[in-house]
Amino acid sequence: MPLAPNAIDFNAVGQVFATQSGPLTALDAVNLSIAQHEFVAVLGPSGCGKSTLLRLTAGLMLPSEGQVSVFRHPVTRPRDDVGIVFQQPTLLPWANVLDNVTFPARHKRGRVSALDRDRAAEVIAAVGLKGFEARLPAELSGGMQQRVGIARALFLNPDILLMDEPFSALDALTRDAMGYELLKLWQASPKTVMFITHSIPEAVLLADRVIVMSARPGRIIADLQVPLGRPRDELALRAPEVQDFAAHLRELLIAKEPAL
Amino acid sequence: MSADVEPHAKRAGAVPAAPTRKAPGLPLTERLIATPVVLPLLTFAVILVLWEVATRVFAVPSFILPAPSRIIDGFGAVPPARWSAHVWATLRVALLGYLVAIVVSLPIAIGLAKSRLMSRALYPLLVVIQSVPVVAVAPIIIVVLGTDDAPRVVITFMIAFFPLVVSMTTGLMATPPELIELSRSLRAPGYREISQIRLPYAVPYIFSGLKISVTLAVIGAVVAEFVAADVGIGFFIQFSTSMFRLPQAWAGLVVLVAMSLILFQAVSLAQRVFFPWSLPKERR
Ligand SMILES: Nc1ncnc2c1ncn2[C@@H]1O[C@H](COP(=O)(O)OP(=O)(O)OP(=O)(O)O)[C@@H](O)[C@H]1O
């Protein structure tokens, strides 16, 4: 198999924020490479810089040290081939599902073409919301709202999908279901995924690779391949080596969680 | 805004599905609460009756407190054409001042929300302007601007304007930061961030400001008329009082209250019709 090119590269990246109580080091010497179409989960305690990692990749901010590259180009501003899914769906409450999904086109170019509408229909169907196009967000459940959020991120067909704890606001059952659906989507249309989560089972279910970060200043303390083939199901997750792997992740996280 | 906090109007669907035969047996208080208009009207009617009885029993002179029946007579003391002239004069000034306040506050609010520099430079000034008692400045404004509508519109504007700026600015800053990040990640032009995200998100805030300001605009018009006018409800109340025709003055007051209420309801209705999504679910 030919080696896939790297989609995302962090090269000695540090991020320092100026705060009222002095400089705050959010990230310290982060080196990370993510191959194209790889599914990488990022685990770490609260405030360790996971979202910062994602914002740097999205080009929403520039690192104070080192370099972030996407497809070998240094990131200096947001790129078109990166889609973002947030923790909250953050849909436009006045716009129906279709208009929310086509929002990137309307916002970026000022209009929505017939082609855009076809593409929207496609992604809406892909996330299982066919028939709900005319609904307002308030008329949808939390899980359905987040599907719209995912459809909106997929709409511009990005190569890289950045997901910041996208399912953490959902109940446990919906959360599992959404995980499996995301895998289906990803297998049908491969993308490089950077998936931030607090949930070890979620990371193990979804990812090829799990990155574990330490508490502030955020450093990468482990970079582990998930010992599981694909496709995955409940049964495979119960295999002893998978359970051991999850336990190992838990130890890494607990050891690094600061005493409160 | 007290009128904003509606009693928890129970929709028919919210009432537990009791067998139909039992429905009329619902306690009276429950049924009264279920129909939001009846209760306040009933209270009002009771107050009117007590008022009428009290003024008669204690023979209160009408210049202290006229009975409701005397106030109704007060309406008849002036021909309808005269009434409509007064109403129109006040309404015109209130609406013009309100409109100017809206038009001026929007760009200022956008500036305050978008630029820290502008908010540092302008906000203290706005607070100072707001702290100036308009009633005290009104005579000066009239002297400067003359005695036609212009000074009255300016006075109305000054009273109606501040809550609008504050509510608009608050609304423009209430956008979820993720949507602003989404906008930036799309590299969309800045004006679209305002027009497609911030402004629509501000609609509920803007409407609460619009509701406060519309009643303030009526107050502003009346204040201006107190200072200098020869027509308008404010002028009419002042004139009637000076002539010791108190029932007539009270009639003017009733007209003013009605005007405020109608304008307030009109703004609420506009929100319900044009921006139903901006209301809490149970009020759509
Ligand atoms: N723009 C900023 N200015 C100042 N400090 C910031 C900024 N953004 C993030 N930080 C700080 O940097 C640290 C890392 O933030 P980040 O949001 O990346 O953490 P996180 O790992 O995503 O946390 P969580 O799990 O709670 O989402 C935090 O201490 C945060 O307070």
Ligand SMILES: [Mg+2]
């Ligand atoms: Mg975060």
